[in-house]
Amino acid sequence: MLHDKDIREPLFDFLEETYGKNRILEEKRTGRSRADVVMVTPKALYGIEIKSDADTYARLAGQVKDYDKFYDYNIAVVGSHHGEHVHEHVPEHWGIITAEESDGSVDFYFLRQPQCNPGRKWRWKLSLLWRPELAQLQEWNDMPKYKDKSKLFVIRKIMERIPEKLSEETLSQQVSEILFERDYMKVAELLAEYRKGELQKKIEQEEDPEKRREMLERQAKMQKNFVGKARPRPRRRRRSRKRQVL
Template sequence: MLYDKDIREPLFDFLEETYGKIRIIEEKQVGKSRADIVMVLPGLLTGIEIKSDADTYVRLSRQVKDYDRFFDRNMVVAGSSHAVHVREHVPEWWGIITVEQTDLGIDFYVLREPRENPQMNWKRKLSLLWRPELVHIQELTCMPRYKEKSKAFVIDKMLLKVPKEQLSALVSDELFERDYTRIEEIIREYKIQNRPELKDQTGKKKRIKSRIKGRRKSTIKTR
């Protein structure tokens, strides 16, 4: 029997060999679910759900709905115990990869390639970016800063002003460059620069506390 921990590292190697330049982001909160893997490709985000031999389909219906709101494409990686029935539990546009233990190690087989997700919501996809990353896209596309406006307002304007193909490429670029070791510093700097009320009367910067959740680790795999 293969467990999630047995599958992950060999899966990363398989994805790198199959897709080339990728970035793997693990355990990303999407709606009410947590995406096992977000695979960043140039101009494309793919959500990947792992169903090991030890897992059930109890939560999969909810996970499918959440994944489909955020990602351009989605895939399920299923243990051999699920290989026969997994098609019945995911939409026809989801890719399916089966995994099993062989004498030579962990073996992956692409049962079905993922197709374009017709239910992806651009607002949800853009919400995956930090506000400083959205600001960078605004700068690159010569958009106003909208310093006093909400993140949701900025996303709405971005969808009106930036062509979708260009936006897909820019979103991937931001995620390729994201530095999780500096997340608190980056967000703190953004807030100080864009919210004058965070400075005291002497002009000194106040300390800002940021809570970071829904993130465990990130790896970049390029080829």
């Protein structure tokens, strides 16, 4: 019987051999679900749900619904016990990979290749990016900075450019490029610096002395917390592929 831990490591090697350049993100929050694996390729994002021989289909319906909002392609990776019936539980556009034990190792086979997900929404796919990463998209596409606006506001502004000013193909490539370059060791610094810049702008615009003083105190507290807590965790590397638990 194959368990999740038996499948993951050899699966990542199989994906690298099959798709070439990729980055693996594990345990990514996806709506109300948590994607086991998100595979970033140069042109698309793949949501991958692992159902080992020890798993059931109890939560799969909800997971399918969530995955289909976020990812360009989706794949179910199942133990051999599920091979005969998994197609009854996932849509036709989902790919299916079976994992089978063979001479002490795990072999993988495509029962069905994934097709482009017709339900993927840019609103949800772009939400996978951090606010500073959305700012990078804005810069690349000559958009206003909207520094005082929310993440959702910026996402909607980017979406308004599709397809007249920004093709879906180009935007997908840009999202993948950002996720390839994402550095989890610098995440605290990146977010702190971005928020500090937003707060600094508000301080400069504030005319009420009392409110200005409160904002300066908040800025100092943010800096103190960053210095005390921002301790980067080491990132494990395997071959040329990047993996990170998100």
